[in-house]
Amino acid sequence: MENKGISQAVIGRLPRYFRYLGELKDQGIERVSSQELSDIMKVTASQIRQDFNNFGGFGQQGYGYKVEYLYGEIGKILGLDQTHNLIIIGAGNLGQALANYMNFERRGFLFRGIFDNNPALYGRRIRDMEVLPMKELSSFVRENAIDIAVLTIPKNCAVEVAEELVKEGIRGIWNFAHVDLNVPPDVQVENVHLSDSLMKLTYNINRYETHYDA
Numbered sequence: 416m417e418n419k420g421i422s423q424a425v426i427g428r429l430p431r432y433f434r435y436l437g438e439l440k441d442q443g444i445e446r447v448s449s450q451e452l453s454d455i456m457k458v459t460a461s462q463i464r465q466d467f468n469n470f471g472g473f474g475q476q477g478y479g480y481k482v483e484y485l486y487g488e489i490g491k492i493l494g495l496d497q498t499h500n501l502i503i504i505g506a507g508n509l510g511q512a513l514a515n516y517m518n519f520e521r522r523g524f525l526f527r528g529i530f531d532n533n534p535a536l537y538g539r540r541i542r543d544m545e546v547l548p549m550k551e552l553s554s555f556v557r558e559n560a561i562d563i564a565v566l567t568i569p570k571n572c573a574v575e576v577a578e579e580l581v582k583e584g585i586r587g588i589w590n591f592a593h594v595d596l597n598v599p600p601d602v603q604v605e606n607v608h609l610s611d612s613l614m615k616l617t618y619n620i621n622r623y624e625t626h627y628d629a
């Protein structure tokens with residue numbers, strides 16, 4: 416589906432729509448109005464209609480949207496109708512935690528391997544994968560059609576490792592290292608900063624306190 420020129424704000428809301436629609440689908444609900452979706456998601460009904468209009472509106476007729484259809488269409492826009500092969504670079508605390516988090520696989524994100532440059536970790540089993548040395552990265556990426564790499568390594572080596580991944584043909588990097596990567600425009604990077612979320616929380620706590628004191 417054509418979705419060029421769609422704002423990142425709209426794209427940022429799609430996973431949430433997808434999650435809620437998945438829950439409605441699991442409850443056996445067949446149709447939902449934008450008002451009902453609005454009540455569940457705490458987004459205005461007009462925002463929902465505007466968001467969906469970017470993709471042709473998903474044919475709301477009479478009473479509401481067809482849940483399963485909408486769920487499927489949003490899933491396609493998010494690329495979830497295909498599976499994605501992932502590797503993790505950095506088998507430390509965060510890399511291991513992500514490897515052990517099973518829920519990604521439900522959405523078609525398949526963890527295929529985990530790499531590190533610390534020989535003490537080579538061969539250690541994390542879930543059903545052995546930690547592999549970085550020298551095996553190149554052949555592994557090609558042989559296993561890896562399209563996404565998860566970077567859970569220190570920031571001082573992340574730029575260099577990302578460049579190597581790009582050379583191997585990786586199409587997306589889920590970057591947890593606190594550094595901006597230098598990649599060509601055809602490689603997508605999604606930076607994740609848990610502390611940003613925490614800072615938003617403290618902003619809201621402070622704003623509430625200021626409001627309350629006044």
Ligand SMILES: NC(=O)c1ccc[n+]([C@@H]2O[C@H](COP(=O)([O-])OP(=O)(O)OC[C@H]3O[C@@H](n4cnc5c(N)ncnc54)[C@H](O)[C@@H]3O)[C@@H](O)[C@H]2O)c1
Nearest residue numbers: 505506507508509531532533567568569572591607608609
């Ligand atoms: N973005 C976030 O929200 C968030 C949250 C926690 C941690 N982090 C970051 O994630 C990274 C990992 O954190 P952690 O707590 O798991 O650290 P960690 O020290 O437990 O793990 C890092 C691993 O990377 C490996 N490594 C180092 N250099 C490497 C290289 N060149 N190639 C391959 N492997 C290499 C190390 O051997 C180690 O096993 C850090 O950069 C940290 O700052 C980000």
